[in-house]
Amino acid sequence: MLATAWSAVKDDDRTDRTLTALAEAFVSRGHRLYLVGGSVRDALLGRLTPDSGAVPEFDLDFTTDARPDVVTAILDEVAETVWDTGIEFGTVSAMFHGLIVEITTFRADAYDGASRNPEVTFGDTLDGDLVRRDFRCNAIALELSADGDHELRDPLNGLEDLAAGVLDTPAAPEQSFHDDPLRMLRACRFASQLGFSVADRVRTAMTDMADQIGRITAERVAAELNKLMLGAEPWTGLDMMVETGLADHVLPELPALKLTQDEHRQHKDVYAHSLQVLRNATELEGRLGDEVPDEARLVLRWAALMHDIGKPDTREFTDSGAVTFHHHEVVGARMTRRRLKALKYPKRQIQDIGQLVFLHMRFHGYGDGAWTDSAVRRYVADAGDLLPQLQVIVRADCTTRNKRKAARLARAVEDLDTRIVELREQEDLDAVRPDLDGNEIMTILDLPPGPAVGKAWAFLKELRLDRGPMDRDEAIAELKRWWGNQ
Incomplete structure (x- = not known):
């Protein structure tokens, strides 16, 4: 495996030329340079390919024994552009051969335990630098050679974790998460992106230390949540958040769904239904187009996850014992906006996600073409630019095991789509405005x-x-x- 693991990048001539040229610049000055982080991990997993989407721009992270002033001097000679905004943390960035590279001096940081900001100190060894990283699978380095004969360095047995699909920390997880509590949320993100599980000791530490995530700013939490939500299996990462208690502190509306039984009785609870709807929506994203921007995917996935978030607060029981959730979409939209505002999401995203939650029940008034043209116009006008996402959520929300009911709902959605197309051919539905200005x-x-x-x-x-x-x-x-x- 060691002999062929780097073939995914080695076969990319542009990247390999960049690595070799950069290595030559450092080696000629008597220093060593190592490629580290996600690009090494993803290449070893076969994910760093032109069509994988893992690293679209192939931005590369490096570590070196050279001090920041030396790194700056080297890059000034060979790079197109150099910027040192992170130099106080030992990081110098550059545009080199058309790629963004970040080069950080070996670190041996100390943490105060009150925040995730370390007292920056520089180290002298690769092993000392790698042991301070979040997970062993991210602590594999590629030592770069000027002759292109690069060599993997794996002092912490990260390759074993990659092969097993497990996340484990280089040091004791309690120490790692004490140093930086965001690493707990990052574990959930990697579960979503990579489909990995966590080692038992890591799960135990996450559960015991979940409240420490409160030391992290809302902006950093939101950034990790976005990466999680855009992963291949966001429901896996979210479930890990709930099971370890992290969600209680950053997204408490999600575990609250476990308290509510779904009125359709086909799931143990609305929580399981919501994760299934998210999964369905993710699988149906192709209906949005061939190349969907991340922002549109985020809006869709968040709305799918949050669509029933108002059910716990609207649960009532009838005299016959049936459970109802009247107007849960109204309450849910309000709760969604409040939570996303607390996480400091952009105003437009808050509005769009909240509007989709508010509208997700509107379709259920449609059946067998009973809506008038006026009702269809209002549906389209209220959804506006969100109509494609709304129609995906309507489809995704059908999780019934009753095949006859599922087929009836599917026919109704298709019929509504057809009527929207027919009306669009007759009039400009996308710009419904008065006939006089x-x-x-x-x-x-x-x-x-x-x-x-x-x-x-x-x-x-x-x-x-x-x-x-x-x-x-x-x-x-x-x-x-x-x-x-x-």
Whole structure:
């Protein structure tokens, strides 16, 4: 395995030329250079390929025995651009052969236990640098040679963990997580991205120390959650968060779903249903298009996860013993916005995810084409640009084991899609607006700018949703008739 493990990158001529040229620059100055981190791990797993999506831009991280001032001097000679914004932490970045590289001097940091910010001290050995990293599978280094004969260094047996698909820490997990509690959430992220499990001692430490995640800022937590949510199996990472208690501190609405029995009775609880809907939505992402931006995928996946988050707060039982969750979508949208705001998500993402949660039950009023064209217009208008994600969530939300019911729901979704297409062919559904604009309203009704114009515009929009497009004369007549009754 050691002889062939680097073939995934070695076969990429551009990357190999970059590694060799960079190594030559350091070796010629009497220093050693090592490629470290996720790129080494992913190459060993066969994930660092042009079509893997693992590292789209092939950004590379290195460590070296050279001190930061020496690293800067070397890069100034050979790189296109050099920036030293991280130099106080021993990191110098550069654009080299069109790739972004980050080179960090060996570290031997000490932590104060109050934050995740270490007291930076530089080390003298590769082993000392690797032992301070988060997991052993990320503590494998590739020593670079000027002749291209690079050699793997694995003093902590990270290759064994890669082969076993296990996450374990170089040092005792209690010490590792005390130094940086974010590593616990990172374990959940790697479970999502790589499908790895965690060693028993790591799981125990995560469970015992879950409350330490409170030392991490909301922004850093959100960044890890996003990486987790965009992984191949986000439901795996989320389940690990819940089982270890991390979710109680960063996403408490998720474990709260375990308290609620699903009204369909096909799952043990709404928690399992929500993870299944997330899984379904992830598998249906292809319906959004060939190349879906990460932001659109994040919105879809978060909405799928949170769609039933309002059920615990709306649970009621009927006289017959049945359970109901009336208006859980309204409560859930509010809870979703509140949680994402606490995590300091961008305002647009908060609005979009909350709106999808709010709208996810709207489809269930549709059946056998019973909606009028007006109702279809309103559905499309309310969803706006989120319509593709909403239709994916509607499909993903069908987790019933009743094949007849599942087939009926699938037919209804397809029928609604067909009706939306038909209406789009007849009128511009994506830009539903009144047939008269504000200036025309003021001219026709002889009004100055003010609230009355907005009220008239809102009336015309409602009329447009109900009737569809009208010609100008008809719109003017309806506007005057409405104004005369005010």
